[in-house]
Amino acid sequence: DTGVSQNPRHKITKRGQNVTFRCDPISEHNRLYWYRQTLGQGPEFLTYFQNEAQLEKSRLLSDRFSAERPKGSFSTLEIQRTEQGDSAMYLCASSFAGRSQYFGPGTRLTVT
Amino acid sequence: DQQVKQNSPSLSVQEGRISILNCDYTNSMFDYFLWYKKYPAEGPTFLISISSIKDKNEDGRFTVFLNKSAKHLSLHIVPSQPGDSAVYFCAARGGTQGGGADGLTFGKGTHLIIQP
Numbered sequence: 001d002t003g004v005s006q007n008p009r010h011k012i013t014k015r016g017q018n019v020t021f022r023c024d025p026i027s028e029h030n031r032l033y034w035y036r037q038t039l040g041q042g043p044e045f046l047t048y049f050q051n052e053a054q055l056e057k058s059r060l061l062s063d064r065f066s067a068e069r070p071k072g073s074f075s076t077l078e079i080q081r082t083e084q085g086d087s088a089m090y091l092c093a094s095s096f097a098g099r100s101q102y103f104g105p106g107t108r109l110t111v112t
Numbered sequence: 113d114q115q116v117k118q119n120s121p122s123l124s125v126q127e128g129r130i131s132i133l134n135c136d137y138t139n140s141m142f143d144y145f146l147w148y149k150k151y152p153a154e155g156p157t158f159l160i161s162i163s164s165i166k167d168k169n170e171d172g173r174f175t176v177f178l179n180k181s182a183k184h185l186s187l188h189i190v191p192s193q194p195g196d197s198a199v200y201f202c203a204a205r206g207g208t209q210g211g212g213a214d215g216l217t218f219g220k221g222t223h224l225i226i227q228p
Contacts, residue, residue, distance in 0.1 A: 043156065045217065101158070
């Protein structure tokens with residue numbers, strides 16, 4: 001399968017814990033994006049990378065969120081000190097040179 | 113302030129007929145528009161896109177129309193099939209808020225139901 005993959009698919013954590021998600025983009029894609037989607041809403045942009053450089057961050061990305069793409073391939077999104085409001089579907093997408101973005105299946109986070 | 117709006121939360125269409133999904137936007141900086149289809153518990157699937165310099169793009173049963181003066185785009189699906197039942201999202205790239213230069217700004221989606 002050569003699509004975007006995300007792990008884990010589901011994560012349940014207690015408030016205050018840290019969580020980390022991983023995204024593996026389509027291999028020839030140089031741009032990688034993170035979005036968050038809550039019930040009844042469309043995905044909301046969080047941040048994106050071109051190769052290993054993080055080029056843009058949304059104001060939605062609070063200080064508790066950090067994303068990395070160390071070698072320009074896979075990316076991780078970490079949330080520190082999780083809050084109940086962080087419960088959402090976290091989506092990763094990739095594209096080649098800013099053309100159409102292809103999404104992974106998402107990681108559903110539940111904070112109890 | 114919602115920059116991409118899909119005003120119909122749901123739409124019901126008979127199998128074989130045309131489905132028309134609408135989307136309005138407010139930001140004239142958007143330069144590229146996309147439609148995605150989403151099933152429950154899955155990520156959005158890319159369907160079709162259009163650049164702001166064009167007014168129509170066609171791919172099989174899917175056609176997207178862009179009216180820049182009205183800041184309106186629509187997705188036509190013809191003929192509609194049962195497998196088309198899903199939530200459809202309109203998205204735009206290039207605004208100065210939300211997605212910035214390359215992140216996408218999405219509408220809230222329209223749930224399309226194809227009736228046999």
